Amino acid sequence: MLHSSYFSVNARPMSRRSSTISAVMAPPQQQRAPASTGAVKHAMTLTEKILARASEKTKLVPGENVWVNADVLMTHDVCGPGTIGIFKKEFGANAKVWDREKIVIIPDHYIFTADERANRNVDILRDFSKEQSIKYFYDITDRSDFRANPDYKGVCHVALAQEGHCRPGEVLFGTDSHTCTAGAFGQFATGIGNTDAGFIMGTGKILLKVPGTLRFVLDGEMPSYLLAKDLILQIIGEITVSGATYKSMEFVGTAVERMTVSSFSPYLIEIVHLISRSELTQMEDRMTLCNMAIEAGGKNGVVPADEVTYSYLKGKTEKEFESVYSDAGATFIQEYRIDVSKLEPVVAKPHSPDKRVLARDCKDVKIDRVYIGSCTGGKTEDFVAAAKLLNKAGQKVKVPTFLVPATQKVWVDLYAMPLPEADGKTCAQIFEEAGCDTPASPSCAACLGGPKDTYARMNEPKVCVSTTNRNFPGRMGHKEAQIYLASPYTAAASALTGFVSDCRDFL
Amino acid sequence: MAGDTPSRQISGKCFVVRDNIDTDQIIPAEYLTLVPSKPDEYEKLGSYAMAGLPPHYGQFMEPGKSKTKYSIIIAGSNFGCGSSREHAPVALGASGIQVVVAESYARIFFRNSVATGEMYPVECEARICDEFHNGDDVTVDMERDVVVNHSTGKEYALKPLGDAAPVIEAGGIFAYARQTGMIPSAA
Numbered sequence: 001m002l003h004s005s006y007f008s009v010n011a012r013p014m015s016r017r018s019s020t021i022s023a024v025m026a027p028p029q030q031q032r033a034p035a036s037t038g039a040v041k042h043a044m045t046l047t048e049k050i051l052a053r054a055s056e057k058t059k060l061v062p063g064e065n066v067w068v069n070a071d072v073l074m075t076h077d078v079c080g081p082g083t084i085g086i087f088k089k090e091f092g093a094n095a096k097v098w099d100r101e102k103i104v105i106i107p108d109h110y111i112f113t114a115d116e117r118a119n120r121n122v123d124i125l126r127d128f129s130k131e132q133s134i135k136y137f138y139d140i141t142d143r144s145d146f147r148a149n150p151d152y153k154g155v156c157h158v159a160l161a162q163e164g165h166c167r168p169g170e171v172l173f174g175t176d177s178h179t180c181t182a183g184a185f186g187q188f189a190t191g192i193g194n195t196d197a198g199f200i201m202g203t204g205k206i207l208l209k210v211p212g213t214l215r216f217v218l219d220g221e222m223p224s225y226l227l228a229k230d231l232i233l234q235i236i237g238e239i240t241v242s243g244a245t246y247k248s249m250e251f252v253g254t255a256v257e258r259m260t261v262s263s264f265s266p267y268l269i270e271i272v273h274l275i276s277r278s279e280l281t282q283m284e285d286r287m288t289l290c291n292m293a294i295e296a297g298g299k300n301g302v303v304p305a306d307e308v309t310y311s312y313l314k315g316k317t318e319k320e321f322e323s324v325y326s327d328a329g330a331t332f333i334q335e336y337r338i339d340v341s342k343l344e345p346v347v348a349k350p351h352s353p354d355k356r357v358l359a360r361d362c363k364d365v366k367i368d369r370v371y372i373g374s375c376t377g378g379k380t381e382d383f384v385a386a387a388k389l390l391n392k393a394g395q396k397v398k399v400p401t402f403l404v405p406a407t408q409k410v411w412v413d414l415y416a417m418p419l420p421e422a423d424g425k426t427c428a429q430i431f432e433e434a435g436c437d438t439p440a441s442p443s444c445a446a447c448l449g450g451p452k453d454t455y456a457r458m459n460e461p462k463v464c465v466s467t468t469n470r471n472f473p474g475r476m477g478h479k480e481a482q483i484y485l486a487s488p489y490t491a492a493a494s495a496l497t498g499f500v501s502d503c504r505d506f507l
Numbered sequence: 508m509a510g511d512t513p514s515r516q517i518s519g520k521c522f523v524v525r526d527n528i529d530t531d532q533i534i535p536a537e538y539l540t541l542v543p544s545k546p547d548e549y550e551k552l553g554s555y556a557m558a559g560l561p562p563h564y565g566q567f568m569e570p571g572k573s574k575t576k577y578s579i580i581i582a583g584s585n586f587g588c589g590s591s592r593e594h595a596p597v598a599l600g601a602s603g604i605q606v607v608v609a610e611s612y613a614r615i616f617f618r619n620s621v622a623t624g625e626m627y628p629v630e631c632e633a634r635i636c637d638e639f640h641n642g643d644d645v646t647v648d649m650e651r652d653v654v655v656n657h658s659t660g661k662e663y664a665l666k667p668l669g670d671a672a673p674v675i676e677a678g679g680i681f682a683y684a685r686q687t688g689m690i691p692s693a694a
């Protein structure tokens with residue numbers, strides 16, 4: 001195994017690992033009276049503390065089933081209609097949601113399509129939002145031009161962050177597996193199905209089993225050619241697609257605290273801009289890490305909140321929040337220590353996110369296209385990274401290179417944000433010079449295939465390098481298409497050669 | 508929206524898959540425009556169950572049909588990994604599957620199976636996906652916690668479903684919550 005010396009597993013099983021999948025639902029227990037004398041402080045992990053507070057308990061241990069209050073419930077166009085159907089069926093046609101300000105409805109999956117059912121599903125969201133006076137509904141009515149829709153955001157997980165719905169210490173549920181992205185803000189965030197969401201819609205709470213935590217300590221100086229995507233692919237390759245099943249993944253360490261890759265220009269005038277860019281980079285890197293916790297089977301991913309988090313949130317939310325942190329004596333199922341300075345760019349080969357291989361070992365793999373987009377790899381800093389590499393190389397791409405900004409805001413950044421590290425050119429200019437496709441309408445687009453007319457869908461058995469999150473058979477459309485999951489640097493480098501490539505060849 | 512609530516002893520023909528069968532294989536994303544809570548779309552979802560599987564597993568559903576001849580799925584580890592889409596257990600239940608016996612499950616899929624009551628997600632520690640074949644006559648007995656392959660004559664122990672079983676039997680989390688008085692009956 002290639003990186004055994006850099007990736008030491010501290011196999012100290014400190015609590016008995018439960019392998020029995022037992023109750024997910026149980027009648028509520030009687031509240032126990034708190035101890036009256038000599039209460040010893042019970043050390044808890046970050047996740048345990050959040051769930052304790054949300055379930056109004058002073059202490060929790062992994063394996064306990066508890067009723068948890070939701071701070072935010074998110075749904076989108078694919079699962080929203082089903083959730084609404086269940087809500088109405090179970091609580092009544094005239095029932096009201098538990099809190100019209102805690103539900104965020106974000107159409108994002110199948111938007112720019114002629115598929116009638118897909119379009120109808122957005123109408124269902126609109127009707128419900130009107131009926132319930134849902135405060136946060138990011139509507140789209142004019143599909144021919146996303147810019148004509150001022151409320152429309154795009155990919156839900158990026159929109160949640162940009163709109164200030166992610167806050168430290170809170171509990172966020174979403175009808176989408178990548179809801180775990182929000183853990184980057186030091187909160188508990190996980191994906192649920194329609195029925196659970198329908199239940200929360202009516203009651204504001206759900207029964208959860210408290211997960212034990214796997215701790216990933218990412219230390220060392222981040223090499224200039226590595227991105228957060230390389231780190232999470234490294235981890236998933238290490239523990240497999242079921243390595244974190246029923247567990248929380250906590251990401252800490254100096255590399256996480258300072259996830260900055262941009263090299264700073266000496267121009268003073270740009271320092272202020274760069275500082276705010278730096279926070280954006282760090283938060284988006286943390287989002288990339290937590291986003292793929294689900295690919296390891298994780299219940300949630302989490303990064304402790306800090307000044308970077310607070311800076312990012314300034315001006316985005318008016319709500320007060322209270323961060324929590326793992327106690328020094330908390331029990332973790334296992335701790336993994338990773339020296340990031342020793343890692344190399346990696347890809348996940350078809351057809352599983354844990355089929356990790358060094359990018360440089362795949363140089364003979366001819367590719368047909370490159371896709372840069374999704375909640376995982378379609379954020380502003382993902383595009384900045386790709387643009388930086390393309391600009392440095394000064395060459396044209398050899399294969400069709402599809403760019404799908406996650407949200408309207410990301411799209412605007414591509415066109416409006418000058419990059420000091422690229423002589424003030426914008427990402428859009430660089431992409432055009434390199435011969436990439438024009439950045440498309442923000443949505444989930446081809447990450448998960450979708451209706452047949454979805455932009456960049458793989459309708460033939462081709463080979464794609466993608467900044468997305470899954471590469472199971474048929475993920476982007478055709479069952480025999482091959483998807484190599486990669487960082488934006490790796491994707492850009494591969495676009496330039498027409499083969500899976502190591503970005504160090506260009507950086 | 509569970510149809511017939513499955514009983515605790517289920518006999519029928521089995522369909523066999525292996526490890527890491529993800530939700531895109533169970534129900535490809537292009538069919539997610541179907542809303543499971545609408546009865547006609549629920550049936551259509553059933554017709555597309557397992558449509559994403561590579562062909563080497565064999566034919567799960569005859570073309571043009573919406574119910575499969577199989578009532579049991581035998582699987583390896585991490586069944587149902589990937590997306591949180593509830594359409595996955597719903598499609599299986601709508602297609603006629605009553606129980607899956609797998610080495611292990613992804614958590615959201617397991618949770619959705621219990622919440623909807625669509626099918627029983629049972630675990631078996633033995634690697635039965637190596638020993639069962641499509642079309643074998645099988646009984647899954649959740650009273651005795653065994654799975655029997657009548658075609659080979661062998662029996663294997665199942666892990667008890669525990670508290671999840673009554674929830675599925677009741678028809679899912681809402682039905683169960685009403686039965687136990689957690690929430691009032693629907694208006």
